[in-house]
Amino acid sequence: MATQVERETETSEAQIAVHWREEEYIHPSPKFIGQANASDPAIFERFSEKNFPECFKEYADLLSWDQYWHTTLDTSNAPFWKWFVGGKLNASYNCVDRHLAKDRNKAAIIWVPEPEAEDTQAITYQELYRRVNEFAALLQDFCGLKAGDRVTLHMPMVPELPVTMLACARLGVIHSEVFGGFSGAACGDRAADSGSEVLITMDAYYRSGELIDHKIKADEAVTVSSEKGNEIKKVLVWQRYPGKSSSPTPMVPDRDVFVNELLNTYRGKIVPPVSMPAEAPLFLMYTSGTTARPKGCQHSTGGYLSYVAGTSKYYQDIHPEDTYWCMADIGWITGHSYIVYGPLALGATTVMYEGVPTYPDAGRAWRIAERLNVNIFHTAPTTIRMLRKVGPDEPKKYNYHFKHMTTVGEPIEPGVWEWYYNVVGKGEAAIVDTWWQTENGGFLGSTLPALQPMKPGSCGPGVLGINPVILDEEGNVVEAGSGRAGNICIRNPWPGIFQTVYGQPERFVEIYYAKYNKNKDSKDWHDWPYFAGDGALQAADGYFRILGRVDDVINVAGHRLGTKELESACLTIEEVAEAAAVPVMDEVRGRAVEMYVALKPGNKPSKEIEEKVGESIERLIGKVARPKAVWVVADMPKTRSGKIMRRVIASISNFTDVGDITTLANPDIVDTIRHQVQAEKVSRGQQPRELSPTELEEIKRFGQAE
Ligand code: WT7
Numbered sequence: 001m002a003t004q005v006e007r008e009t010e011t012s013e014a015q016i017a018v019h020w021r022e023e024e025y026i027h028p029s030p031k032f033i034g035q036a037n038a039s040d041p042a043i044f045e046r047f048s049e050k051n052f053p054e055c056f057k058e059y060a061d062l063l064s065w066d067q068y069w070h071t072t073l074d075t076s077n078a079p080f081w082k083w084f085v086g087g088k089l090n091a092s093y094n095c096v097d098r099h100l101a102k103d104r105n106k107a108a109i110i111w112v113p114e115p116e117a118e119d120t121q122a123i124t125y126q127e128l129y130r131r132v133n134e135f136a137a138l139l140q141d142f143c144g145l146k147a148g149d150r151v152t153l154h155m156p157m158v159p160e161l162p163v164t165m166l167a168c169a170r171l172g173v174i175h176s177e178v179f180g181g182f183s184g185a186a187c188g189d190r191a192a193d194s195g196s197e198v199l200i201t202m203d204a205y206y207r208s209g210e211l212i213d214h215k216i217k218a219d220e221a222v223t224v225s226s227e228k229g230n231e232i233k234k235v236l237v238w239q240r241y242p243g244k245s246s247s248p249t250p251m252v253p254d255r256d257v258f259v260n261e262l263l264n265t266y267r268g269k270i271v272p273p274v275s276m277p278a279e280a281p282l283f284l285m286y287t288s289g290t291t292a293r294p295k296g297c298q299h300s301t302g303g304y305l306s307y308v309a310g311t312s313k314y315y316q317d318i319h320p321e322d323t324y325w326c327m328a329d330i331g332w333i334t335g336h337s338y339i340v341y342g343p344l345a346l347g348a349t350t351v352m353y354e355g356v357p358t359y360p361d362a363g364r365a366w367r368i369a370e371r372l373n374v375n376i377f378h379t380a381p382t383t384i385r386m387l388r389k390v391g392p393d394e395p396k397k398y399n400y401h402f403k404h405m406t407t408v409g410e411p412i413e414p415g416v417w418e419w420y421y422n423v424v425g426k427g428e429a430a431i432v433d434t435w436w437q438t439e440n441g442g443f444l445g446s447t448l449p450a451l452q453p454m455k456p457g458s459c460g461p462g463v464l465g466i467n468p469v470i471l472d473e474e475g476n477v478v479e480a481g482s483g484r485a486g487n488i489c490i491r492n493p494w495p496g497i498f499q500t501v502y503g504q505p506e507r508f509v510e511i512y513y514a515k516y517n518k519n520k521d522s523k524d525w526h527d528w529p530y531f532a533g534d535g536a537l538q539a540a541d542g543y544f545r546i547l548g549r550v551d552d553v554i555n556v557a558g559h560r561l562g563t564k565e566l567e568s569a570c571l572t573i574e575e576v577a578e579a580a581a582v583p584v585m586d587e588v589r590g591r592a593v594e595m596y597v598a599l600k601p602g603n604k605p606s607k608e609i610e611e612k613v614g615e616s617i618e619r620l621i622g623k624v625a626r627p628k629a630v631w632v633v634a635d636m637p638k639t640r641s642g643k644i645m646r647r648v649i650a651s652i653s654n655f656t657d658v659g660d661i662t663t664l665a666n667p668d669i670v671d672t673i674r675h676q677v678q679a680e681k682v683s684r685g686q687q688p689r690e691l692s693p694t695e696l697e698e699i700k701r702f703g704q705a706e
Pocket of ligand 1: 334407433434435437439459533549559560
């Protein structure tokens with residue numbers, strides 16, 4: 001065993017020693033345990049590594065297969081894993097049709113519009129069946145879509161979104177939903193990448209009391225897509241109020257059609273679900289990475305659906321009689337897996353809310369929970385922080401009772417966790433902190449609620465059938481309890497893992513597998529650990545604490561933003577020569593973005609340029625990415641090879657020590673920028689609180705990925 005001194009000299013950037021206070025265990029209540037789907041500890045044995053991969057049969061058996069598979073896991077084209085090979089099924093059938101016999105009159109989706117005066121809609125399984133079929137008929141007949149075609153969706157939180165997804169799935173058409181809050185340009189970019197000829201959108205939706213024009217984004221999407229060489233031939237527009245115009249943006253003749261008008265032609269039409277191979281793609285979900293080009297994560301039909309059904313059952317603890325509300329947006333993977341596919345595959349009732357959780361006041365979310373008698377609640381740390389900020393005592397005023405709550409998307413601070421537990425959960429609800437990513441399909445790290453105690457700030461161990469490990473830069477295992485951080489990897493494949501980066505298989509291998517693979521011809525899964533791109537620590541009890549991204553990705557309010565995407569949006573501005581995006585600690589959003597720009601010669605810093613930077617990011621990416629501050633600086637700190645030192649800028653923005661700058665080509669600029677930025681921040685009252693050791697490490701590491 002290495003001595004302490006030796007260890008320290010071995011420590012690389014990814015293995016920094018991080019010390020944090022171990023939180024105490026909190027056990028779920030006996031009431032929760034008594035009713036949990038997973039309450040027999042034998043489940044750990046069933047999913048133990050020696051039963052891999054056959055253990056996942058248990059998840060696949062939650063589904064109805066048209067043809068049962070013959071091979072659980074095919075590794076012949078590693079690391080492009082194939083699950084449940086030989087099997088055939090249809091996702092729409094599994095989420096809708098098969099529940100009709102017993103539950104046709106049960107609510108599948110309960111939709112809550114943002115305006116409180118508007119009626120809540122309960123859509124039964126029967127009604128969902130009719131809507132999905134009629135729309136599938138339209139897609140098939142009017143658009144000529146067939147299995148394998150890609151379709152881009154740019155829809156807000158309305159029931160027409162799951163209807164559209166399930167109609168695509170019925171035909172084997174691959175849907176690619178782009179978060180409704182993203183800009184038209186971002187949508188067009190993704191539509192072009194996926195080769196979609198059809199765009200499905202909605203005219204308008206509510207956000208903080210305002211009926212905002214969404215159709216206008218479709219026009220820009222079509223233009224941007226066409227600039228990238230992909231013609232969108234049809235734009236299908238759902239209307240927020242069928243038959244009534246809610247958007248001033250005109251329809252383009254021969255290209256744009258109102259869905260609800262066309263649907264009259266398809267009234268009562270039934271489209272038989274297309275029986276798809278298990279490994280047929282179900283959908284694409286784009287996410288950010290280290291380059292400006294977004295990655296279309298391709299998810300499978302059989303593996304994905306099995307995985308989300310299984311994890312919804314055991315980790316969300318969904319029972320058929322529960323009222324389950326995941327307050328995420330379906331535009332993100334969380335919504336795909338845990339609003340639509342997981343709960344509906346289980347025949348549960350899933351609640352969808354159109355708008356902002358704090359509109360019109362801090363009690364809105366809790367009124368919805370009370371009225372609908374929601375008993376399982378799922379949200380993100382950023383939302384919890386916001387709800388706490390605007391209404392710390394608000395939950396007490398409402399008579400709802402959650403048995404179970406989950407959190408996802410960012411590390412949750414123990415203090416925020418405690419408020420969630422004591423105030424939102426009223427000390428009654430079990431909590432799971434679920435760690436995973438767009439690429440993963442479903443949860444990777446979490447406690448199994450009835451069987452493993454909670455520990456605030458830690459997601460828990462790997463979930464059933466998932467074997468995580470922390471590796472250092474050289475691929476050595478960083479032992480649990482060593483107090484050292486490293487790169488969290490998953491040693492084995494699992495059914496929910498994405499199949500590839502759409503159209504970029506080499507990037508799939510390069511980003512997620514190349515780092516720790518020693519033999520690229522190996523067909524043995526043991527040789528292909530999945531590199532998640534997160535720094536993490538494992539405590540002696542096996543629980544993981546996720547520290548955050550090790551690449552150039554900034555997690556803003558649970559949304560992944562690539563620094564390169566932000567920077568290239570700035571570089572479209574005439575006057576801008578160089579741009580750098582860095583994270584800054586934010587009380588509510590976890591992290592916010594600050595942009596640094598240097599101008600081309602002959603240009604002077606001005607408020608206009610700062611404005612232009614914000615606008616261009618909003619136009620090219622979306623409002624979520626709008627920087628908190630824009631700093632126009634004389635020059636960027638750079639290495640001798642000309643690389644911008646993002647970690648130095650990040651330290652300035654966060655008031656932390658800039659570290660060693662002696663190797664910079666222009667060390668003098670550091671002080672100049674520091675004075676400029678910090679003086680201004682002080683005058684705006686924006687100095688951050690003192691950072692925790694893990695936050696300090698994040699800033700130190702930032703931008704070191706290349
Ligand atoms: C990144 C993935 C799929 C979930 C929604 C976000 C961070 C996610 C946790 C958690 C700490 C978390 C990681 C991950 N993250 N969940 N429970 N604790 N960090 O999906 O946009 O693909 O982002 O979010 O850094 O890599 P995403």
